[in-house]
Amino acid sequence: MEPFLSVFDSSPDGGRGLARDMPVRWALEEAGRPYQVRRLSFAALKEPEHLARQPFGQIPAYEEDGLVLFESGAIVLHVAEGCPTLLPTDRAARARAITWVFAAVNTVEPPVWDYDMAGFFDRGRPWQHERAAVLEAALRTRLGQLAQHLGDAEWLEGTFTAGDLMMICVLRRIEDAPLMADYPALAAYIRRGEARPAFQRAFAAQRALLDAKA
Template sequence: MLPILTVFKWSPDGGKGLARDMRARWALEEVGQAYQVRLVSFKGLKAPEHRARHPFGQIPTFEQDGLVLFESGAIVLHLALRHPGLLPSDPDGRARAMMWMFAAVSTVEPPIVEREQSEFTDRGKPWYSPERFAFLDDAIRARLQDLSAHLGEREWLDGAFSAGDLMMVLVLRRAEAPLLAEFPNLAAYVARGEARSAYKHAYAAQAALYAGGPPEDW
């Protein structure tokens, strides 16, 4: 059976590839695994049927032969451990690739998502202010600065492209474009990820889904 991903029926980004199913889609393309998608509406995210797959009511989920996974990092790792192409073969290199996966979601992503969500959840709150967004931008900048210093002139985070790069590139894509542009080596790193054939296929697949605009019931 082909694996099934659950993805947004309508993505808040309208198909710019910022939703977390891009991580699973890109990984599936890198390892050459065909897949199906199941569309979930915003209302459907909180329905018992989807909650049984994802206790936190989000996307993506991954299902294959009775295994049900949520968390994009876990889905990418599952694919990386079972197919060649996303982890190096030497044990230390594998451990470091997994390390970068955790760094992406645990160290670099939180301030980026915090800022992004504040645009929506904090609107109308007394603390919604340019001063606060500048503060949030600085928190993102601190992470990007450290990552940029580590990356230097490297092509990828640790030798060959890995699941760690896949996760990091997609996390960085969620940062505001002007912020990312302050770190040219990170912007070029993201562009290298986007230039990969597997990325392009994954991007096109999700973009096609949302090209017609929001459906009536999303």
């Protein structure tokens, strides 16, 4: 039976594919695994049926033969098992790929998210500009370190892994931000990820669902 993925019924980002079903869709496409989607309204996220699958009322939730998982990072690792494109079989290379999945969600995502969200939540507040400067400095520190590690390489560990998939999904949130002009290697890295056929299929699938609704 094909796994089920719970996704938003309408896009908070206008179809840019920034919601957290995107890394899971991409991983499923890299692994060549067909899946079905369960579309949820924002109201349905808070209903007992969904909370039984996803205790925090978020998307995605993932169902496969009675197993229910949540957290995009965990689902990506689950899908990646048995897919050497995403998770190398060599023990050390595998551990390094997993390291980058965590670096994406726990070290790079917080400053990316704070920077991006402040544009909405702080707009017009008296502290908007002062706080924006603090958040931009924190973000630039992480982007500089990431660019330094990447150097001239195509991917974080030589070959593409789940770590790149997750990192690129995190960075896409700010790919159009003016400050990205100062990190051309990261901008090119994002574009390399987006050029992968599996990414394009995943992106088109989330977009088609939203276009159908509109």
